[in-house]
Amino acid sequence: MSVSIAAIGMDDSLKIYASVGIKVVIVNDVSEVDKKIFSLSKDGCKIIYVTDHIYKNISEVLEKYAYKAYPIILPLPLDNKNEGIGMKKIEANVEKAIGINIFG
Amino acid sequence: MATRLVSPTRMELTRLKKELATAKRGHKLLKDKQDEMVRQFMDLIRRNRELRTEIESSLLDVNASFEYAKLKSNNLVLQEAIMVPSKDIVIECDSKSIMNIVVPKLNIVDSKETNITYSFAHTPSELDDAILELTSLTNKLVELAQIEKSCDMLAVEIEKTRRRVNAIEFVLIPDLEENIHFITLKLEDNERSNIIRLMKSKEIIAAKNGY
Numbered sequence: 001m002s003v004s005i006a007a008i009g010m011d012d013s014l015k016i017y018a019s020v021g022i023k024v025v026i027v028n029d030v031s032e033v034d035k036k037i038f039s040l041s042k043d044g045c046k047i048i049y050v051t052d053h054i055y056k057n058i059s060e061v062l063e064k065y066a067y068k069a070y071p072i073i074l075p076l077p078l079d080n081k082n083e084g085i086g087m088k089k090i091e092a093n094v095e096k097a098i099g100i101n102i103f104g
Numbered sequence: 105m106a107t108r109l110v111s112p113t114r115m116e117l118t119r120l121k122k123e124l125a126t127a128k129r130g131h132k133l134l135k136d137k138q139d140e141m142v143r144q145f146m147d148l149i150r151r152n153r154e155l156r157t158e159i160e161s162s163l164l165d166v167n168a169s170f171e172y173a174k175l176k177s178n179n180l181v182l183q184e185a186i187m188v189p190s191k192d193i194v195i196e197c198d199s200k201s202i203m204n205i206v207v208p209k210l211n212i213v214d215s216k217e218t219n220i221t222y223s224f225a226h227t228p229s230e231l232d233d234a235i236l237e238l239t240s241l242t243n244k245l246v247e248l249a250q251i252e253k254s255c256d257m258l259a260v261e262i263e264k265t266r267r268r269v270n271a272i273e274f275v276l277i278p279d280l281e282e283n284i285h286f287i288t289l290k291l292e293d294n295e296r297s298n299i300i301r302l303m304k305s306k307e308i309i310a311a312k313n314g315y
Contacts, residue, residue, distance in 0.1 A: 005193055005246075016170045019186040019235045020242055021193045046197045046210070047249045066260070069199050069208040072253040076245075077160055080167035086156050089252075090149060093259040097145050099266075103153065 006040050007049045008033060009079050014051075017078065022049070030057040037061060041071045049076045052083035110283045112290035120287065124280040131272040138265045141203050145258045152255050155248045162241050169234035176228040185222035185231060191239050195246055205261050207254040210246050 006023040007014055018024045023045070025036050033054055040048055048071050050058070055075035065073060075085040095101045110116055173182060196211040220232065 005195070013167060013170060013174075015183065015186055016166065016234055016238065019189055020191050020238050021189040046195070046208075047246065049245070049249075066256070069206055069253065069257075070197065072208060072249045074249055074252055077163055077167075080164065080171065082160060082164065086160065086252075087153075090153055090156065090255070093255050094149055097149075097259040097262040098142060 004043075004045050005047045005049070006045045007076075007078055008036055008054060009051045010053065011079055013079050017049075027054075030054055033058050034061045037065075037071065037073065041065075046070045047072045047074070049074050049078060051075070051079045052077055052081060052085040053079075055085050056083070110287060112287045112294070114291065117284065117287045117291065120280055120284050124277065124284065127272055127276050127280060131269060131277065134265055134269045134272065137203055138262060138269055141205075141258055141262050141265065144202055145255065145262060148251055148255050148258065152248070152251045155244055155251065159241060159244055159248055162237060166234045166238050166241075169230040169237070173228045173231040173234060176230065177226070181226050182231065185227050186235070188222075191219070191242065193242050193246070202254065202258065203261075205257055207257050208250055210250045212243055212246055 004023055005021070006025055007017045008025045008027060010027060012026060014024050014026060023040075025040070027033055027036060030053075033050070037048055050073060052075050055062075055073075062073060065071060075089065077083075077086075091101050091103055094103060110120070194213045196213050198209040198211070199206045200209045201207070220235065224232070
């Protein structure tokens with residue numbers, strides 16, 4: 001089964017990702033992200049990269065897909081603004097799993 | 105306490121002893137499961153951290169190159185240049201089981217070479233750099249997605265298992281042991297009362313009959 005990858009962000013600097021076959025979705029407001037993720041997931045999109053800014057504002061949406069294997073929603077500094085959300089997520093996972101952050 | 109609710113009978117004692125044996129076996133199994141999940145989690149999280157550090161710094165380079173390209177060239181020309189992908193990512197998605205947790209398994213099928221699909225005459229070289237760097241990152245991006253999701257799911261499951269292990273170790277097993285102790289004491293007490301009653305009865309009968 002062939003599937004696609006998508007990237008969701010809020011400005012057009014994301015368009016570069018279209019050059020490697022990643023579907024770029026640009027939203028004007030964080031509230032649109034839920035619908036976009038739903039429609040992307042319905043279209044068979046299995047990996048969705050979102051910008052750090054969007055990721056920290058969509059906790060309810062993430063909760064919805066947390067227990068499913070797909071789609072995989074990941075924070076990445078796609079728009080040149082690295083807020084360190086990804087690293088914090090790794091540290092939170094380590095703390096959740098072993099009770100102490102060994103990378104901190 | 106649960107102690108008050110149990111009926112002090114031999115049948116209940118046998119049932120509780122069986123339950124205690126099962127709880128101890130379950131505790132050992134869950135503890136082993138937790139240890140194995142933590143072992144696998146540690147391998148994955150290290151790789152996850154490596155990949156993320158690498159990808160985040162590369163993406164910043166890609167974005168910086170693209171910003172330069174945007175400054176040097178017309179926006180429309182750039183949009184036209186990146187309209188046709190230089191590489192199509194085709195991935196096969198499957199799932200695998202780690203200690204009974206279904207995690208995603210992704211495989212990149214397409215490993216065709218990158219074909220720059222625009223003319224070099226009107227586009228800046230920074231755009232080529234950005235696209236080539238991004239193309240070299242695609243495999244890692246997919247691997248990161250797979251590993252990070254596996255880590256998320258494992259972390260949640262490890263936390264759940266740890267709670268279960270603790271509940272069995274510190275609540276269920278002590279409660280069962282306390283109940284078993286209570287029933288044993290109560291049965292011994294009943295037995296003693298019975299013996300005393302018999303001894304008393306014997307004494308009364310003996311006194312009556314003048315022995």
